[in-house]
Amino acid sequence: xxxxxxxxxxxxxxxxxxxxxxxxxxxxxxxxxxxxxxxxxxxxxxxxxxxxxxxxxxxxxxxxxxxxxxxxxxxxxxxxxxxxxxxxxxxxxxxxxxxxxxxxxxxxxxxxxxxxxxxxxxxxxxxxxxxxxxxxxxxxxxxxxxxxxxxxxxxxxxxxxxxxxxxxxxxxxxxxxxxxxxxxxxxxxxxxxxxxxxxxxxxxxxxxxxxxxxxxxxxxxxxxxxxxxxxxxxxxxxxxxxxxxxxxxxxxxxxxxxxxxxxxxxxxxxxxxxxxxxxxxxxxxxxxxxxxxxxxxxxxxxxxxxxxxxxxxxxxxxxxxxxxxxxxxxxxxxxxxxxxxxxxxxxxxxxxxxxxxxxxxxxxxxxxxxxxxxxxxxxxxxxxxxxxxxxxxxxxxxxxxxxxxxxxxxxxxxxxx
Ligand code: FAD
Ligand code: SF4
Ligand code: SF4
Ligand code: SF4
Ligand code: SF4
Numbered sequence: 001x002x003x004x005x006x007x008x009x010x011x012x013x014x015x016x017x018x019x020x021x022x023x024x025x026x027x028x029x030x031x032x033x034x035x036x037x038x039x040x041x042x043x044x045x046x047x048x049x050x051x052x053x054x055x056x057x058x059x060x061x062x063x064x065x066x067x068x069x070x071x072x073x074x075x076x077x078x079x080x081x082x083x084x085x086x087x088x089x090x091x092x093x094x095x096x097x098x099x100x101x102x103x104x105x106x107x108x109x110x111x112x113x114x115x116x117x118x119x120x121x122x123x124x125x126x127x128x129x130x131x132x133x134x135x136x137x138x139x140x141x142x143x144x145x146x147x148x149x150x151x152x153x154x155x156x157x158x159x160x161x162x163x164x165x166x167x168x169x170x171x172x173x174x175x176x177x178x179x180x181x182x183x184x185x186x187x188x189x190x191x192x193x194x195x196x197x198x199x200x201x202x203x204x205x206x207x208x209x210x211x212x213x214x215x216x217x218x219x220x221x222x223x224x225x226x227x228x229x230x231x232x233x234x235x236x237x238x239x240x241x242x243x244x245x246x247x248x249x250x251x252x253x254x255x256x257x258x259x260x261x262x263x264x265x266x267x268x269x270x271x272x273x274x275x276x277x278x279x280x281x282x283x284x285x286x287x288x289x290x291x292x293x294x295x296x297x298x299x300x301x302x303x304x305x306x307x308x309x310x311x312x313x314x315x316x317x318x319x320x321x322x323x324x325x326x327x328x329x330x331x332x333x334x335x336x337x338x339x340x341x342x343x344x345x346x347x348x349x350x351x352x353x354x355x356x357x358x359x360x361x362x363x364x365x366x367x368x369x370x371x372x373x374x375x376x377x378x379x380x381x382x383x384x385x386x387x388x389x390x391x392x393x394x395x396x397x398x399x400x401x402x403x404x405x406x407x408x409x410x411x412x413x414x415x416x417x
Pocket of ligand 3 (some may be wrong): 292293294295296297298299300348351352353354355356358
């Protein structure tokens with residue numbers, strides 16, 4: 001019997017899935033089992049749309065359709081949890097399986113803390129994530145650095161530190177470091193990301209650690225919950241999936257790669273945050289950049305932490321209506337409401353038509369708050385700092401003292417009697 005904490009190599013016995021899978025096809029095969037066994041009502045995954053720059057959220061209820069959704073789209077930057085909140089009633093009345101990157105998993109937890117998603121009805125299969133490339137930038141990068149028409153590219157992969165493309169008449173790889181030096185490569189939030197193996201999911205799957213005869217042919221699976229363990233056991237019992245113990249050296253290599261990715265993330269954070277300056281200089285820079293804002297609300301609409309029906313930024317007491325750019329208060333409200341829980345998913349930056357580095361600004365503040373209070377967003381169900389004001393005792397204290405110092409108990413804890 002598989003149990004939480006186990007690690008294994010897994011591969012599919014399904015010939016169709018084998019053809020389209022990124023590696024061993026474990027992820028797609030486990031979804032097949034989950035649908036066939038009615039463990040879930042539907043599966044929400046990312047599938048290739050018009051071309052490989054078009055990552056399309058796809059709901060699958062027919063297991064026969066799953067093979068089409070296998071494979072990794074490195075230009076797939078879509079975040080799925082908010083779609084589940086918006087279009088599937090937060091999974092309150094259906095059981096959903098979802099393939100998640102680290103940022104998806106973190107967003108799920110933050111939405112669940114705010115009671116916008118019912119995690120009991122969600123099965124998450126996580127994929128390790130070294131980073132994704134913005135589809136718009138990818139097209140530009142392929143034309144500029146590879147000298148290839150992006151429309152002629154039929155396959156892309158990231159392997160051994162290179163972004164590799166296959167196109168009519170050849171293939172070409174360029175090191176991700178070299179691409180990033182000239183402003184291409186992974187999104188900047190991905191470079192700062194340290195959620196490489198999403199252990200908040202029920203299973204964490206990837207290629208790191210698969211060595212020996214199974215290299216490139218099996219998926220490395222870490223079992224992160226009992227729910228995940230039962231998916232594995234069920235799929236193996238039905239003959240859909242085969243597994244074997246991983247090579248110990250492979251486990252060691254996987255750990256080392258994860259450690260190296262953390263160090264790289266820290267290095268990118270230091271560089272990006274340093275570039276913002278400190279104190280008033282940082283504030284001035286943020287005010288300058290956000291002065292391009294056209295108040296389109298994309299950042300709010302895409303952010304997994306923004307869920308309010310009546311958004312304060314629409315309250316004319318705080319932000320004058322009909323003015324573009326909006327008062328700086330528009331952005332201050334978001335910083336105040338989100339910064340303690342930002343999961344650095346990059347959505348608010350990627351979708352901003354004014355190209356304002358919103359994720360950088362928010363992530364920089366989140367990291368400062370994490371240093372002060374130790375709260376790490378998206379990792380578990382621990383409540384963020386703001387939740388203190390939701391507590392009855394705290395509300396009563398504010399009412400009784402007529403104080404608006406919501407953090408008073410945090411900065412000056414009341415001594416216990
Ligand atoms: P398959 O059976 O082929 O299934 C793949 C699943 O991933 C499908 O459900 C598909 O819908 C989903 N998917 C495809 N693209 C995306 C996307 N952009 N966002 C969310 N879901 C998606 N593994 C590592 O060990 N190291 C890495 O550095 C690494 N980087 C990755 C970066 C990205 C952007 C992605 C998407 C995956 C990455 N992986 C990485 C995971 C790896 O590529 C495989 O997805 C994983 O090993 C599962 O393999 P499989 O054959 O079992 O998956
Ligand atoms: Fe992957 Fe992290 Fe980027 Fe999300 S933010 S796509 S988990 S690297
Ligand atoms: Fe302003 Fe950009 Fe947000 Fe639109 S997405 S409201 S332009 S910051
Ligand atoms: Fe993601 Fe931006 Fe929201 Fe942070 S503020 S969680 S980067 S959308
Ligand atoms: Fe809610 Fe604040 Fe986000 Fe508006 S900016 S949706 S009020 S969290």
